[in-house]
Amino acid sequence: xxxxxxxxxxxxxxxxxxxxxxxxxxxxxxxxxxxxxxxxxxxxxxxxxxxxxxxxxxxxxxxxxxxxxxxxxxxxxxxxxxxxxxxxxxxxxxxxxxxxxxxxxxxxxxxxxxxxxxxxxxxxxxxxxxxxxxxxxxxxxxxxxxx
Numbered sequence: 796x797x798x799x800x801x802x803x804x805x806x807x808x809x810x811x812x813x814x815x816x817x818x819x820x821x822x823x824x825x826x827x828x829x830x831x832x833x834x835x836x837x838x839x840x841x842x843x844x845x846x847x848x849x850x851x852x853x854x855x856x857x858x859x860x861x862x863x864x865x866x867x868x869x870x871x872x873x874x875x876x877x878x879x880x881x882x883x884x885x886x887x888x889x890x891x892x893x894x895x896x897x898x899x900x901x902x903x904x905x906x907x908x909x910x911x912x913x914x915x916x917x918x919x920x921x922x923x924x925x926x927x928x929x930x931x932x933x934x935x936x937x938x939x940x941x942x
Contacts, residue, residue, distance in 0.1 A: 820847040821895065823877035826859050827852055834873040837885050837915030844888045846877075864902040864929050869936050872909045880904070881929060885913035890926050890940045902929040904939050 823841065827834035829852035838848045853859065860870045863881035871884020878895055881903030894904055905927050906913060912920030927936035 820845050821878055822847045823849070823875050823882075825850050825873055825875040826856055827873040828856055829854065831872055833885070833909065833915045833917075835915075837873065840914040841888065841891075846888075848875075864931065864933065865905055866936065869905050869907045869927055869929070871906055883929070884908065885910065885915050886926055887914055887924065887942045890942050893940065899928070900931065901939075902931045905929055905936065 823846055825834065825838055825848055827850060835850065838850050841848045856874060857867070857870065860874045860881075860883055861867065863874060863876070863883075865874070865881060865883045869883070871886075873884070875882040877891070880894060880901075882891060882894075882905070883903070884906035886904055886906045890904065906924055907927070909916055910920075910924055911918035913924055923941045925938060926940045926942060928939035929936050
């Protein structure tokens with residue numbers, strides 16, 4: 796086969812071969828305090844990184860986190876449910892993707908508080924973020940990642 800025939804054949808195959816369907820984005824439901832704007836920033840950050848995020852304002856945030864197994868001292872400023880896991884706080888997308896790919900047998904993960912420089916928060920990052928694993932058996936959270 797000469798080069799011209801090969802090139803025409805290859806170009807034809809590219810035109811007639813269907814492209815694979817793109818995967819649907821992973822859906823998430825984020826519960827937040829109605830007055831909190833940083834949570835909207837976090838949702839925008841997730842959307843920018845390919846997630847489909849619905850945001851629901853609520854005054855019952857602490858109760859939602861508690862029922863999901865997140866101890867009070869480990870709660871973030873919003874609670875999200877994604878693919879069977881609870882994610883509390885401004886967890887970086889790299890750690891979120893790790894959770895969703897590894898699928899560990901835990902209830903979820905949390906970045907407590909509102910650390911400056913975390914996704915959705917203003918200011919510079921001053922130290923590594925410690926993300927904790929929320930265990931299913933009610934045991935105290937353990938370190939899942941440092942980012």
